[in-house]
Amino acid sequence: MSAGLAPEGGEPEFLRAFDIQAGDFAGAGNVSIAVKNLLKELGFAPEVLRRAAIAAFEAEMNVVMYGGGGHMEVFIAPRAVRLVISDHGPGIPDLDLAMQEGWSTATPEMREMGFGAGMGLPNIKRNSDQLRITTAPGQGTRLQVDIFPR
Amino acid sequence: MAHDNHQRGGQGNGNGQDLPTMWIDPQACQGCVLCLKACSAKAIRVRGGVAHILPQACVNCGDCFRACPHMAVRCRTTPLEHMRRFQHPVAAASPTLFSQFGYRTTPNQILLALERLGFQQVMDMGWLCEMNSVAMEEYLLAHPELRPGISPSCPAVIRLIAGRFPSLLGNVLPILPPRVFAGKVVKERLAQSQGWDPREVGVFHIAPCAAKMVGPHDPVVLDQPYVDGVFSFREIYGPLLQALQGLEEDHTLQKCSGAGIAWAMSGGQAAAVDVEHTLDVAGFDEVVRILEMLEAGRLRDLRFLEAHICPDGCLGGPLVVENHYRAKSVTLRQMRRFGAMSRVNRAKIKQFMAEGLYDWRQEARPCPLPPLDPDTSQAIAKMKAIQSLTARLPGIECGVCGSPDCQTFAEDVILGRAGEDLCPFTLQRGGPHPAPAGRQTVTVKDLVDKLGLEVAAGAGGLGREVKGGYISDLLSDVMANAQTGAVWLTIQAHQNVVAVAVLKELAAVILVGGRAPAEETVAKAEQEAVPVLAAPDDAFTLAGRLHALGL
Ligand SMILES: Nc1ncnc2c1ncn2[C@@H]1O[C@H](COP(=O)(O)OP(=O)(O)O)[C@@H](O)[C@H]1O
Numbered sequence: 214m215s216a217g218l219a220p221e222g223g224e225p226e227f228l229r230a231f232d233i234q235a236g237d238f239a240g241a242g243n244v245s246i247a248v249k250n251l252l253k254e255l256g257f258a259p260e261v262l263r264r265a266a267i268a269a270f271e272a273e274m275n276v277v278m279y280g281g282g283g284h285m286e287v288f289i290a291p292r293a294v295r296l297v298i299s300d301h302g303p304g305i306p307d308l309d310l311a312m313q314e315g316w317s318t319a320t321p322e323m324r325e326m327g328f329g330a331g332m333g334l335p336n337i338k339r340n341s342d343q344l345r346i347t348t349a350p351g352q353g354t355r356l357q358v359d360i361f362p363r
Numbered sequence: 364m365a366h367d368n369h370q371r372g373g374q375g376n377g378n379g380q381d382l383p384t385m386w387i388d389p390q391a392c393q394g395c396v397l398c399l400k401a402c403s404a405k406a407i408r409v410r411g412g413v414a415h416i417l418p419q420a421c422v423n424c425g426d427c428f429r430a431c432p433h434m435a436v437r438c439r440t441t442p443l444e445h446m447r448r449f450q451h452p453v454a455a456a457s458p459t460l461f462s463q464f465g466y467r468t469t470p471n472q473i474l475l476a477l478e479r480l481g482f483q484q485v486m487d488m489g490w491l492c493e494m495n496s497v498a499m500e501e502y503l504l505a506h507p508e509l510r511p512g513i514s515p516s517c518p519a520v521i522r523l524i525a526g527r528f529p530s531l532l533g534n535v536l537p538i539l540p541p542r543v544f545a546g547k548v549v550k551e552r553l554a555q556s557q558g559w560d561p562r563e564v565g566v567f568h569i570a571p572c573a574a575k576m577v578g579p580h581d582p583v584v585l586d587q588p589y590v591d592g593v594f595s596f597r598e599i600y601g602p603l604l605q606a607l608q609g610l611e612e613d614h615t616l617q618k619c620s621g622a623g624i625a626w627a628m629s630g631g632q633a634a635a636v637d638v639e640h641t642l643d644v645a646g647f648d649e650v651v652r653i654l655e656m657l658e659a660g661r662l663r664d665l666r667f668l669e670a671h672i673c674p675d676g677c678l679g680g681p682l683v684v685e686n687h688y689r690a691k692s693v694t695l696r697q698m699r700r701f702g703a704m705s706r707v708n709r710a711k712i713k714q715f716m717a718e719g720l721y722d723w724r725q726e727a728r729p730c731p732l733p734p735l736d737p738d739t740s741q742a743i744a745k746m747k748a749i750q751s752l753t754a755r756l757p758g759i760e761c762g763v764c765g766s767p768d769c770q771t772f773a774e775d776v777i778l779g780r781a782g783e784d785l786c787p788f789t790l791q792r793g794g795p796h797p798a799p800a801g802r803q804t805v806t807v808k809d810l811v812d813k814l815g816l817e818v819a820a821g822a823g824g825l826g827r828e829v830k831g832g833y834i835s836d837l838l839s840d841v842m843a844n845a846q847t848g849a850v851w852l853t854i855q856a857h858q859n860v861v862a863v864a865v866l867k868e869l870a871a872v873i874l875v876g877g878r879a880p881a882e883e884t885v886a887k888a889e890q891e892a893v894p895v896l897a898a899p900d901d902a903f904t905l906a907g908r909l910h911a912l913g914l
Pocket residue numbers: 271275276279280300302303304305311312316317318319328329330331332333334335354
């Protein structure tokens with residue numbers, strides 16, 4: 214969304230990929246936890262871990278709830294963390310609307326479980342230094358979250 | 364119980380700062396994998412046939428102690444005779460002690476029996492626990508932003524948080540846990556009112572675990588200087604049983620209700636701290652799961668978290684005497700008998716809080732395990748190396764290498780804490796691994812490269828190791844005498860040589876004197892991945908060149 218910030222110290226390289234299961238509320242969050250532990254082992258600062266965990270969790274939940282399953286890939290450079298979360302679900306018809314705080318198509322059941330506040334995408338944006346979203350109806354959704362350690 | 368001799372004073376509760384609380388006696392250790400597998404912190408390694416604990420990673424949960432059938436794992440607690448080192452010994456026993464003597468023995472009788480053992484003051488810790496619930500509750504009410512507040516009572520959980528969840532340290536309620544509060548009240552108030560020399564007052568916590576011992580890797584040493592030692596249930600049990608014999612119940616020490624009696628049982632605090640949304644969790648892996656969820660920003664509604672590292676809370680502590688299901692049954696009976704209504708005076712607790720009596724003197728300090736490398740690029744490189752080594756390991760998690768699982772073994776290798784050859788599987792799998800000590804491995808490929816041989820067939824087997832050579836044109840002779848792993852120098856080019864090579868597990872067949880394999884030989888060699896090489900030299904010359912290569 215913001216114009217391409219070049220990460221310092223080179224383009225992030227692929228490190229690992231994780232599957233995200235559709236509708237798996239019990240296992241939801243596990244991928245984010247694994248990603249966070251990975252970043253912790255690499256010695257990224259707590260501030261990076263915190264932002265990455267929030268972005269990863271919200272994106273993972275969206276794939277679980279709306280995206281029909283997908284995966285999260287982790288790319289790393291010494292001064293950049295890139296998370297690419299993609300699914301082959303229905304896509305987001307109106308992205309501007311979806312980016313607005315409070316806008317949500319969550320079902321009553323999802324809301325009952327504490328989801329559907331419409332804060333997910335805005336929180337991802339707030340916690341990333343660069344966010345690219347590619348989506349179209351029927352084409353799935355792909356989020357590229359870049360976080361640059363400060 | 365094993366003890367070390369502790370010096371009095373200075374070092375707080377009788378554990379030298381540099382001595383680990385959990386350790387493994389190398390004489391008794393059989394080098395099996397039971398503790399290795401039991402340790403959720405992955406703090407144990409077996410090297411040279413003996414297990415040892417990595418103190419920075421250990422949280423003193425006691426799971427290794429529970430797992431060891433050879434009594435080789437030791438929990439360091441304070442020897443009982445240390446109470447004689449003080450003129451005024453004071454007992455502060457975990458209320459879990461009330462569950463250890465069956466249905467008929469009351470908390471009051473147990474407190475009186477402690478008095479009989481020579482303690483000049485016996486604290487009713489059940490009562491102090493009830494007070495603590497009110498203090499935690501008041502703190503939570505005054506800090507609505509703290510979500511959730513985490514009980515500071517289990518030291519193993521605090522170590523776990525400081526090591527693996529440092530971002531949650533700020534959630535630990537800065538309210539002194541009951542045992543430390545007891546020590547502080549005794550030393551700062553009671554000693555004065557009794558006219559005791561504070562240096563002659565020894566406060567002893569009586570505990571179902573060694574986690575309460577202050578160790579060198581503690582994130583926060585709240586217990587000092589208030590608690591002078593930790594006696595284990597197991598050690599004091601016998602003397603207490605004796606003291607209970609014919610005990611005359613002539614006065615009352617018990618003030619607590621069932622709320623205090625059950626306070627250290629899993630769920631006891633979650634029930635007693637009256638705020639919206641409390642949660643109790645017990646057991647190492649379960650606690651980790653909840654903390655991970657908290658760190659991932661989940662459970663946002665939670666106000667109070669009670670977490671015990673032991674199953675069923677302190678009732679399942681490693682040093683209890685009673686079976687923890689039965690202990691729970693006894694606790695529930697006592698709760699019914701004494702009621703769950705606490706009689707603690709809230710105004711008084713608020714006053715104590717205002718006076719700072721519950722305050723920590725020290726901040727909890729994070730002590731995360733170090734990253735793979737302080738330099739991020741190096742850390743990334745190491746992680747990739749770990750990933751690729753892990754991919755070559757069988758993933759059967761056998762523990763034969765002495766590391767708890769294949770992934771951790773790969774980490775140990777890349778971080779230089781273990782040799783790759785400790786894994787019995789890496790050697791069979793090819794790939795970059797160190798050669799067995801003292802001898803250089805030669806592969807068929809090496810021979811091809813160094814001697815300029817032609818690969819006529821069976822290139823799939825070029826990675827095989829060459830262990831020697833054999834020259835013969837008689838198939839039965841080869842069947843009888845060639846050794847496994849030999850290269851076979853022959854003029855026979857028909858397909859049966861491949862069958863012989865397969866049966867004898869030879870490394871390769873070398874057709875000498877410029878001979879070429881028959882068509883069927885090529886087909887069979889390809890199928891069996893037996894390298895068939897062609898050399899212009901005669902057998903004698905080629906053998907000489909092979910010798911020169913060290914075969
Ligand atoms: N991966 C996705 N696939 C399809 N739709 C999505 C996806 N992610 C988000 N959305 C849509 O965007 C809306 C807003 O998402 P978000 O900000 O995370 O809020 P919430 O998840 O609380 O609804 C969702 O309700 C959903 O309609």
